[in-house]
Amino acid sequence: MPKINGNEIRPGNVLEHDGHLWSAVKVDHVKPGKGGAFAQVELKNLRNGSKLNERFRSADKVERVRLEQKDQQFLYEADGKLVFMDTTTYDQIELDADILGDRRPFLQDGMMIVIEYYEDEALNATLPQKVTCKIVETEPVVKGQTAANSFKPALLDNGVRVMVPPFVGQDEDIVVNTETMEYAERA
Template identity: 80%
Template sequence: MPKINGNEIRPGNVLEHDGGLWAAVKVDHVKPGKGGAFAQVELKNLRDGRKLNERFRSADKVEQVRLDIKDQQFLYETDGMLTFMDTESFEQIELPADLLGERRPFLQDGMTAHIEYYGAEALSVQLPQKVVCQVVETEPVVKGQTAAKSFKPAVLDNGVRIMVPPFIAQDEKIVVHTETFEYSERA
């Protein structure tokens, strides 16, 4: 694995540090008036989600890790395990549902997800940025309420509650951002 200097760390880099795999979330380069410059790096553990703040000087060497990303199709869920199929080799793998966290309701049958691997270990599942969902419950449209930028609560077909513009009616299909849980547009 290639080693990089502490001042070459960028957000999104995956590092091997303190015996674990860490993703750099935020990097601030600090040059104090007295002493040498350093990079203040916010790290997130890819295995258990812990966060850590570390200082790396330019002389510090850190191992940068390359993750393999594979597109895999979601098949089904049983007993808290999600089954995915590799679209090239048709090999099936099972991953724990908590790997998706709060984005789990947006995973739909047949959806293609990006799974990051370190060797044979799956570390994270990335869903598409936008997903089409149907509104199953919301307040009726009130005439004259669309002038101001206002939102009303809505429940989607996957059980997620989000805020939608007032012109969205029940049984309409909308596009939702899976990262921010926000309304994007009509489908």
């Protein structure tokens, strides 16, 4: 594994620090008036989700870990476990349903997602950035209402509430950004 200097850490980097795997969430480069510069890094443990704030000077060396990314297809959910299949080898793996966090409702049957592996251990799962959902309940369209920064609540077929523009009606398909969990466009 390559070693990098403390000032080369960027958000999204995966590091091995104190015997654990950490993802850099936020990095602030600080140059105090007295003393040397350092990087203030907010780290998130990839195995248990705990957080840690750490300072790395430019002379500090940290192990940067490369995770292997594989596209896998979602098959089904059973007993709080999500079952995925590698489409090239047909191997199936089970992951806890909470690996996706609050984005879990956007997972659909047959959806391809990216699972990140460290050696043979699955550490992270990422949904596609945009997912198509159907609106099951919203206020009716009001004629003459402009779309200038006015949004109305809508309930999606997966149970998630999002804010949509006034011209979007019930039983319409919309595209939702899974990172921000907001309306992106009509489908």
